[in-house]
Amino acid sequence: ADVKKIAVIAGDGIGPEVVAEAEKVLKRTEELFGYQFETEHALFGGIAIDEKGTPLPEETLKVCQSADAVLLGAVGGPKWDNNSKELRPETGLLGIRKALGLFSNIRPAFIFDCLKEASTLKPEVLEGTDLIVVRELTGGIYFGEKFRRETANGQEAVDTCAYNVTEIERIARQAFDIARTRRKKLASVDKANVLETSRLWRETVNRIAVDYPDVELEHVLVDNCAMQLLRRPSSFDVIVTENMFGDILSDEAAMLTGSIGMLASASLGEGSFGLYEPVHGSAPDIAGQGISNPIATILSVALMFRLTFGYHEAADSIERAVKEVLDAGHRTGDIAVDKRSAIGTLAMGQLIVDAM
């Protein structure tokens, strides 16, 4: 039988509770569709720092490398915020992306009809918003040389931002490919009027564009994009950009949908392997109370089914179940208008499993 191996990284804060619900969805998928999953848990982030002395233990990396996909809850929290660089959860995150070759971060941002009101944007502006930010994830200023040196003006810190043609080409191709399956519009975001990396980015995207005459390409400066996302979010289809700009813009895009507790993300490399995680963070303030929203993590499983396994029917089933449960009025505290009627993490997970 074709057993799919999934590395499960619960992580910190609300990570373990939301991942537990996603695992129930995996189980239910086995029953309903006859698929087989083998899950292996691994330590990562803050809990790995506490238990193993490093945010990304060798063993965890091995578990991921021998899996077909990774499901990640969330990492980080105030407990580790003042640690030295090597002992910070974020360092593990950057490390795992690089080690697994996950050069592309896919962040869909769209509106859940029943949650339109949760956005701070006017409903008529939001109407029809359905975009994907494709963020380059293993290059740029995140991974360039960093150092300090003494100068006449005191200490100086330096970060280096570098991109080569190969790195830009592969992410550009992926974005064009995704745009092709959607509304065929690609916005490439850079700061080509100032940065050399952006000029190379733009040249390279233009060269790749020749292979995608059916996709309409526009170049948008990053500052302008931050504005246009607010002014006309529904006009964007696929946005492709470098690591740092993607970090900022994908969070802005997620927030403007008002559905940040509901959005899933995928980090991909070459081939079908991927790491899937909710867009929201570890929310240490509500961890352990059983009130967190497991939907984004459950939808991350659906995204895994689509992008890594090609289990579209099962993905449909999950997404339909989520919609049904929401349409029936069930809400966790973060998305409830009337907080008193909010249900907990377990109840929400169970309702979705039952609705599949």
Add this chain to the structure above:
Amino acid sequence: ADVKKIAVIAGDGIGPEVVAEAEKVLKRTEELFGYQFETEHALFGGIAIDEKGTPLPEETLKVCQSADAVLLGAVGGPKWDNNSKELRPETGLLGIRKALGLFSNIRPAFIFDCLKEASTLKPEVLEGTDLIVVRELTGGIYFGEKFRRETANGQEAVDTCAYNVTEIERIARQAFDIARTRRKKLASVDKANVLETSRLWRETVNRIAVDYPDVELEHVLVDNCAMQLLRRPSSFDVIVTENMFGDILSDEAAMLTGSIGMLASASLGEGSFGLYEPVHGSAPDIAGQGISNPIATILSVALMFRLTFGYHEAADSIERAVKEVLDAGHRTGDIAVDKRSAIGTLAMGQLIVDAM
């Protein structure tokens, strides 16, 4: 008599038309308050490329250097977008900031009561929004070494982001000083979980904070700030950040107020000298039609009066006049709900001059 010298750079696109109205305001201020201004026009940006072969002619720099303040319209346009780097308007902009030592860009973003509806944010979210982004303007990745080199993965482009303690200290002090005159809240934005420059930024801001025990300081990661601006804009007072983050966040902040055609900005160095300009761009699509909105440029004059000359009464008069004209229902096309009743640039300028 104390004659103030103002270098006037009309620039490109709608620049000349909006600056012309601002000059009428200067003239009216002389009549009303007995001040004396000597204006000297200089070529800059696209028009300087066309007429002098460089975006920032020596002569223009001299005019600015011998002035007490600079009033700038807007620069740039599609005509010069594909020029080589040295022949682009933006290069002139970066050059003039550096040459004049304008290390700080002050961008107030607030709501004009009568324009609340123009924002894509819900009015109840926007309510009370009144913030200032203090952007470092002569350091960071904008001014670091840039180059290309050949690698096994094709050409590679490199940008360098550097900050030293002196650069961070002076902008931090300025932001704390501004916060002190307002609601005494400062948000310092960085990406300290990834960047070395951000870690130095945070350490330095924390050290300066000791001198400002009356100002409440919070550190916000740039991706989170892009979200929080959307979620709770009114909770921000002063935001201080480095050059690239400031570029993105100040545009996001301006756009969310819905008043981008109305916002002024100041670029300052040590001492009282400053360069003042509207936040909006050169809008080449509507240039020369006499329909552009001169209010942001007129309010830039008011900001100049406050920050460079200390002419608070005159600044009050301008700001009150703008408010009065808007309250009376007069609108240029960009802010008119009913476009048919929109008035032109000249009419708007005259109404404000008359109301002073």
